[in-house]
Amino acid sequence: MDTALDNPFWCALDSIHRDIALRSGSAARYPADYAPFLGVAAADAPLAGSFEALVAPGEAVYLLGVAPAAPAGWALHAFRPLAQMVCEAVVPVDDGPQIVPLDDTHRHEVLALTALVYPHYFRPRTMGLGRYFGIREDGRLAAMIGERLGSAGTREMSAICTHPDFTGRGYARHLTRWLTNDTLARGVLPFLHVSHENPRAKALYERLGYRVRRDIGFWSLVRVAD
Incomplete structure (x- = not known):
């Protein structure tokens, strides 16, 4: 591990x-x-x-x-160095909007959203690295989360982002809670990486039950x- x-x-x-x-x-x-x-x-x-x-x-x-x-x-x-965070226990999930799987039919929407708010490392075939999920509102992709790195016993939560038109509604929190619990239910440890220059996101993950494992x-x- x-x-x-x-x-x-x-x-x-x-x-x-x-x-x-x-x-x-x-x-x-x-x-x-x-x-x-x-x-x-x-x-x-x-x-x-x-x-x-x-x-x-x-x-x-x-x-x-x-x-x-x-x-x-x-x-x-x-x-x-980045903060590498892990979550080892199921987190409470509040009621929230429906979470839907994202596939190749959503590729253009995913690339448009990541280009807008997560531009550096998301590429045309990044979705092939794992499962991706989103929240749709008014016919648009409002927020998303996915899996990227991992091993037999670990999986990275990645591309956690919300379109600027839909911020403040708790969508990133809802998605992260849901995928974290789904990952733990499969017997796999969820982890993620966050920049220390993004204290707001780091604090959000800490409130959700993630802890800093190490600076990497x-x-x-x-x-x-x-």
Whole structure:
């Protein structure tokens, strides 16, 4: 469990997302249309030639939890660590609007919403990484949540967002409670990542029963153009 949470990109690519992973030696990444994420088995794993096989010149990818020293020709930039939060007990769920599964028929709406309020890491095929759910109002996608990283025993709550026209109605809270409990009911530990620069979201998750497990390192890795 600790390994899956301490090195979430690699562990997801080496388990639940193995079928789509692009792999070279001790490194693996998601195809760019799924997510800009790369993982390594360990910070000191042998990686000669692995990055070059996976990342195009000028392309940026992101690492979480574990990062090696940047080899020649690469630039590794450390962001402020994220808060990694877990929830280990069922949370109370109030009555709320209907939650509906989202599938390929909703892709344009999902991409429009994430481009507006969750723009950095959601890609055209990100929905292929797990289940996604939403709340609809007036024929529109008002809010959504989904699953992204994970392992046999863990699952990340991700893309928790609300359209600006529908904020203040508790939709993100309702979705997070529901998917958290659904995940726990399947015997899987829900976790999520939130920026310390977003104290409002962090406080919301704490009120919902999540606790900070650790601060986890977050980096960008850029292959300097040849």
